[in-house]
Amino acid sequence: MPLMDTIRARRSIRSYKPDPVPQEKLDIILEAAHLAPSWKNQQCWRFIVIKDEAKRRAITTRDWTADAPVIVVGCAHPALSGGNAGQSYYMLDMGIAMEHMVLAAAEQGLGTCWIGGQFDEATVKAELGVPDDARVVALLPIGYPAEAPGPKDRKPMDEFVSHEKW
Numbered sequence: 001m002p003l004m005d006t007i008r009a010r011r012s013i014r015s016y017k018p019d020p021v022p023q024e025k026l027d028i029i030l031e032a033a034h035l036a037p038s039w040k041n042q043q044c045w046r047f048i049v050i051k052d053e054a055k056r057r058a059i060t061t062r063d064w065t066a067d068a069p070v071i072v073v074g075c076a077h078p079a080l081s082g083g084n085a086g087q088s089y090y091m092l093d094m095g096i097a098m099e100h101m102v103l104a105a106a107e108q109g110l111g112t113c114w115i116g117g118q119f120d121e122a123t124v125k126a127e128l129g130v131p132d133d134a135r136v137v138a139l140l141p142i143g144y145p146a147e148a149p150g151p152k153d154r155k156p157m158d159e160f161v162s163h164e165k166w
Contacts, residue, residue, distance in 0.1 A: 006107050011151075013111030016068040016143035020051075025108045026070065029142065032104035036097035039089040044080035045097050048073040048128050059124045060139060065115055068141030073124060074098050075134045094137040101140060111145035114138055 001009070026049065033047060049072055050056050056066040065071065074094050081090035098114060105112045116138050124136045 001107055003103075006103055008151075010103065010106040011111070011145075011149045012113040013141075013143075013145045013147060013149070014064045014113055015146040016064070016111065016141065017146045018067075018069065019144050021070045021110060021142055021144075025105075025110060026142070028108060029072075029101050029104045029110075032100040033097040036093075036100045038093040038096070039082045042080045042082070042093075044077045044090050044093050046075045046077070046134065048075065048130075050128075055127065058127045059119060060115070061118050061120070062115075065113070065118065065139065065141045068111075068143040070142040072101065072140040072142060073128060073130075073136060074138040074140060075130055076137050077134050079133060090135070091137065098138055098140060101142075105142055109144070110142055112140050112142050114140060 030047065030049075033045065038044060049070060050059065051070055053066070056068070056071050057063075059071065059073065060066050074097070076090040076094045078088055078090045081088065081093050083089055102112045102114065119136070119139055121136045124130065124139075125132075125134075130136060
């Protein structure tokens with residue numbers, strides 16, 4: 001599927017079929033993250049793939065998230081990423097890598113939903129052995145969609161795009 005078709009078709013999925021995700025598809029998704037750009041190519045990320053149901057349930061506060069057959073936990077080492085003007089880039093680095101995974105999953109016929117705050121970082125770190133110098137940035141449930149949400153309304157382009165000045 002052409003990239004723009006994938007972007008247009010992608011939806012946040014909150015209901016998953018129990019069917020397992022083939023390793024070949026998961027490998028493509030993880031390779032997409034591996035190829036993502038990052039500050040000075042430092043690749044500050046670490047991804048933990050969780051297939052075990054008990055672990056999936058232990059790390060999230062939403063049942064529907066744990067119902068996905070796979071959760072990829074996106075962690076970052078802030079010290080491996082840079083910053084400028086008081087802004088740390090590790091969140092941006094992780095955002096790019098996670099979005100690469102989201103789009104690769106959509107291309108593979110899989111659903112995802114970016115989870116940025118519906119988890120307790122201390123719990124996830126303890127459950128998965130994430131070191132103190134790393135941050136848990138996001139959870140990404142992955143699976144075959146058990147729903148087909150329609151498109152959401154989007155603002156007109158002229159409300160968020162300008163040329164040559166604000």
